[in-house]
Amino acid sequence: MVNCTKYYLLLLCLLFASIPVLGYAEADLEINSPAISSIKQRMQSRHSELVEYYNSGAVGLTQDGMVMVRNANAVSLAKRQHVNSLVSAENQDRNALYREIARANNHPEWESKIRSTFGERWINLARSGWWYQAGGRWTQK
Amino acid sequence: MSQCSISSLRKGPITVISLILITCALMLCASAAFPRLALIFDDIKHPAFEVKSVLSRFVSGGDKAGEIEIVIGELKVQDYVWKNIRLSCGTFQYGRTAMQCEDGYVRIPEFIAFPVAFHVFFDAQTLTIKGFPAKNESWEVALQWNNISWQGVVTIHDISLDSIAKWLPDQEKVPMPGDGRVSGNVSFSGNGADLRTAAMDLSIEKLAFSDRGGLHAGDNISLLLKGGINRAPHQSRWHWHSDVYWQQGEVFWQPIYMAGSDHYLNLQGIFDGETIRLMESAVKLNGLGVFDFSGILDLSSKQLSTLELKADGVRLSALYEQLLQPFLRNTAFAEIQLTGDVDWLVRVEDGVVQSLQIDFDEVSIVDARNRFAFYRINAHIPWLFEGATVADISFLSGHVLSIPLGEVRVPLELNQFDIFLPQVTLPVLDGHLKLENFGAKYTEDGWRWKFNGGLTPISMEALTNVLQTQPMHGTLSGYIPEVNFDGNTVSVNGVLQLSVFDGSIVMHNLKLIEPMGLAPHLMADIAMRNLDLELLTGTFSFGKVEGRVDIDVQNLELANWVPVHFDAHLFSSSGSYSRRISQAAIENISALGGKGAVAAIQRSILRFFEEFRYAEIGWRCKLRLNICYMGGIDAEPESRYTLIQGGGVPAITVIGYNREVGWQELISRLQRITSENEPIIQ
Numbered sequence: 001m002v003n004c005t006k007y008y009l010l011l012l013c014l015l016f017a018s019i020p021v022l023g024y025a026e027a028d029l030e031i032n033s034p035a036i037s038s039i040k041q042r043m044q045s046r047h048s049e050l051v052e053y054y055n056s057g058a059v060g061l062t063q064d065g066m067v068m069v070r071n072a073n074a075v076s077l078a079k080r081q082h083v084n085s086l087v088s089a090e091n092q093d094r095n096a097l098y099r100e101i102a103r104a105n106n107h108p109e110w111e112s113k114i115r116s117t118f119g120e121r122w123i124n125l126a127r128s129g130w131w132y133q134a135g136g137r138w139t140q141k
Numbered sequence: 142m143s144q145c146s147i148s149s150l151r152k153g154p155i156t157v158i159s160l161i162l163i164t165c166a167l168m169l170c171a172s173a174a175f176p177r178l179a180l181i182f183d184d185i186k187h188p189a190f191e192v193k194s195v196l197s198r199f200v201s202g203g204d205k206a207g208e209i210e211i212v213i214g215e216l217k218v219q220d221y222v223w224k225n226i227r228l229s230c231g232t233f234q235y236g237r238t239a240m241q242c243e244d245g246y247v248r249i250p251e252f253i254a255f256p257v258a259f260h261v262f263f264d265a266q267t268l269t270i271k272g273f274p275a276k277n278e279s280w281e282v283a284l285q286w287n288n289i290s291w292q293g294v295v296t297i298h299d300i301s302l303d304s305i306a307k308w309l310p311d312q313e314k315v316p317m318p319g320d321g322r323v324s325g326n327v328s329f330s331g332n333g334a335d336l337r338t339a340a341m342d343l344s345i346e347k348l349a350f351s352d353r354g355g356l357h358a359g360d361n362i363s364l365l366l367k368g369g370i371n372r373a374p375h376q377s378r379w380h381w382h383s384d385v386y387w388q389q390g391e392v393f394w395q396p397i398y399m400a401g402s403d404h405y406l407n408l409q410g411i412f413d414g415e416t417i418r419l420m421e422s423a424v425k426l427n428g429l430g431v432f433d434f435s436g437i438l439d440l441s442s443k444q445l446s447t448l449e450l451k452a453d454g455v456r457l458s459a460l461y462e463q464l465l466q467p468f469l470r471n472t473a474f475a476e477i478q479l480t481g482d483v484d485w486l487v488r489v490e491d492g493v494v495q496s497l498q499i500d501f502d503e504v505s506i507v508d509a510r511n512r513f514a515f516y517r518i519n520a521h522i523p524w525l526f527e528g529a530t531v532a533d534i535s536f537l538s539g540h541v542l543s544i545p546l547g548e549v550r551v552p553l554e555l556n557q558f559d560i561f562l563p564q565v566t567l568p569v570l571d572g573h574l575k576l577e578n579f580g581a582k583y584t585e586d587g588w589r590w591k592f593n594g595g596l597t598p599i600s601m602e603a604l605t606n607v608l609q610t611q612p613m614h615g616t617l618s619g620y621i622p623e624v625n626f627d628g629n630t631v632s633v634n635g636v637l638q639l640s641v642f643d644g645s646i647v648m649h650n651l652k653l654i655e656p657m658g659l660a661p662h663l664m665a666d667i668a669m670r671n672l673d674l675e676l677l678t679g680t681f682s683f684g685k686v687e688g689r690v691d692i693d694v695q696n697l698e699l700a701n702w703v704p705v706h707f708d709a710h711l712f713s714s715s716g717s718y719s720r721r722i723s724q725a726a727i728e729n730i731s732a733l734g735g736k737g738a739v740a741a742i743q744r745s746i747l748r749f750f751e752e753f754r755y756a757e758i759g760w761r762c763k764l765r766l767n768i769c770y771m772g773g774i775d776a777e778p779e780s781r782y783t784l785i786q787g788g789g790v791p792a793i794t795v796i797g798y799n800r801e802v803g804w805q806e807l808i809s810r811l812q813r814i815t816s817e818n819e820p821i822i823q
Binding site: 038073074081092100103 | 351354355356358359360391392393395396397398400467470471658659660662700701703705766767
């Protein structure tokens with residue numbers, strides 16, 4: 001649990017630190033606001049639960065910065081609904097995060113570009129063995 | 142003899158078996174003359190099946206016995222094709238009255254390979270076929286016929302469903318059985334070529350199934366299946382009924398998960414070849430309730446032409462947890478607690494809901510995130526696809542965004558997807574929120590609504606108490622112009638006027654984006670005029686200030702109810718009024734400005750006077766990226782700025798030097814000041 005949290009923090013730091021050099025110099029993707037903070041906090045606390053499903057391949061990362069149930073068979077029947085809920089909540093937060101970063105930059109219209117940049121970085125920073133979508137197909141890292 | 146056998150068997154129901162028996166009969170007719178015989182059929186076509194390249198070999202062993210082998214090159218039944226089907230019998234016995242094989246074998250490469258046995262008694266007109274697919278597994282088909290009628294029973298003993306899966310087409314989204322065993326029997330009877338009755342009594346144990354993605358799957362399921370179908374002579378209508386008893390198991394059918402025992406499904410009705418009529422059918426979900434339904438399924442269009450669903454006394458908590466919640470994930474009702482019961486009656490015609498009636502009985506809805514709650518809701522909601530109705534809805538109490546609401550009862554006018562409420566008065570604390578011309582409409586983009594109204598005075602003490610914010614004196618009242626919601630944003634078309642602290646507040650350009658979203662954004666321009674400072678500061682532990690102020694807050698933006706941007710300017714109102722400030726208030730104002738602000742006043746002088754006179758108060762704050770860029774009475778560019786300009790005797794002037802303060806630091810200071818009795822002196 002502690003390791004997961006540390007990993008998540010490291011992931012977030014790397015993610016945010018690496019984004020400004022991606023040719024998106026005008027957007028401050030490290031920008032903070034009360035809304036962004038609370039969204040990040042929720043995502044961080046959820047990550048420790050999601051990591052189990054990233055590891056098992058049940059959940060994968062999509063190109064558009066979302067997560068998706070990839071293989072429900074990797075989860076017991078009783079937990080499949082819970083995984084759906086986690087994925088749904090995570091995607092709501094991710095959508096809100098991209099929107100809030102765009103708003104905090106006073107450029108709501110940047111949301112889709114911010115989303116795709118984040119999507120690319122989430123995949124680059126994913127652990128070995130996790131699944132991600134590339135060209136519409138699932139690939140294991 | 143051979144002609145007799147053929148004609149009798151053609152009336153039977155199992156055409157493939159008939160084919161095999163015909164083949165046997167032909168060979169036996171010829172076997173008297175030829176000890177070895179082979180027959181070849183190139184192509185046999187039937188509306189139900191197609192057979193290609195049938196090779197039959199018979200080797201006579203003498204004394205009405207021999208070996209027989211039939212190889213079917215290809216058998217096609219609808220979309221299913223099996224190749225190289227091999228039927229063999231090492232000791233085939235035959236006579237005038239009987240044929241039998243005790244050690245037969247059937248093999249379809251990659252599908253099945255198991256022993257079979259059959260007996261035909263021509264006098265008794267019976268046929269029995271037995272199969273032994275695996276150890277402890279068996280099935281038996283027993284047929285009996287006469288010149289008028291026939292009947293049969295298929296008896297199944299502990300057959301693995303896994304083996305049945307091999308026969309099903311492998312499709313990605315079709316759940317396939319992966320485990321489970323079935324036992325029981327299926328019986329049927331008929332006259333000539335007509336089936337008259339059929340019945341089944343099957344039990345399935347430890348059933349598991351899944352599609353490839355695991356989105357439709359079940360495990361450890363035990364079921365009892367009973368059913369029957371019958372038709373009166375010379376009638377085309379079938380009466381049918383079936384009962385499914387769910388004894389145990391779990392199912393995930395995206396997005397619903399159900400487990401437990403003692404669920405029950407009863408279906409019955411009439412089938413006339415064109416439609417299936419469901420009559421007085423019901424499903425009982427243990428822990429939820431009983432759901433009755435009936436309807437007509439049109440087979441040509443594969444659509445329900447009519448459907449009626451009825452349920453009484455369904456427990457909403459269980460309904461929400463087991464069925465509704467997965468469908469409400471992206472709505473404001475994603476995480477709620479429900480109590481109470483609901484009844485409903487729904488009528489659907491040609492896929493369109495024609496009428497709906499919902500009754501709530503003592504229902505309470507509480508949002509897990511505490512954004513809203515409504516207690517003891519009782520409602521009668523009738524709705525028609527064509528026509529207007531009036532719903533009667535009441536609740537005893539509730540709150541929205543922490544603002545408590547009192548008892549209310551509303552007659553809601555419903556007209557298709559429009560809702561209208563001419564007027565309703567909601568008790569809010571010690572005042573009332575009056576809503577007029579409330580209209581809501583459901584569109585493809587979700588709900589849209591609008592209203593106007595007013596707020597009769599409510600106590601600020603009570604309001605700030607429930608909002609758990611800084612206590613304030615006075616009352617809040619006002620006029621609410623048209624407020625509308627476009628599916629994403631609540632906007633106020635006009636100015637929102639409120640009365641508070643003996644002054645007025647006018648809000649322009651008020652917008653609330655995603656009010657029930659994860660991060661609501663509120664935007665507004667606010668002009669406050671002539672606020673009574675004594676009322677404003679009276680209940681703060683801030684120190685007494687007499688006077689009046691105007692406050693302009695331009696470009697205000699709150700994200701998740703926390704300010705992220707504004708241009709604020711507080712200044713003394715014009716006019717003649719008492720302008721006094723207490724020693725404690727001066728020290729606290731100085732402290733708000735940070736170290737240095739207090740440098741302009743002499744601590745020794747402060748001790749001599751309780752109150753001072755002032756000419757003007759002024760404070761400015763531009764909030765940008767969590768930093769408050771401060772200023773005073775004038776927009777001076779210098780490093781210092783005047784917060785209080787003295788006037789009269791004794792006079793005091795407070796100068797601020799700190800231009801930039803972190804917003805959180807400023808708030809913390811304010812909270813410390815107002816929560817402690819003693820003022821902060823730095």
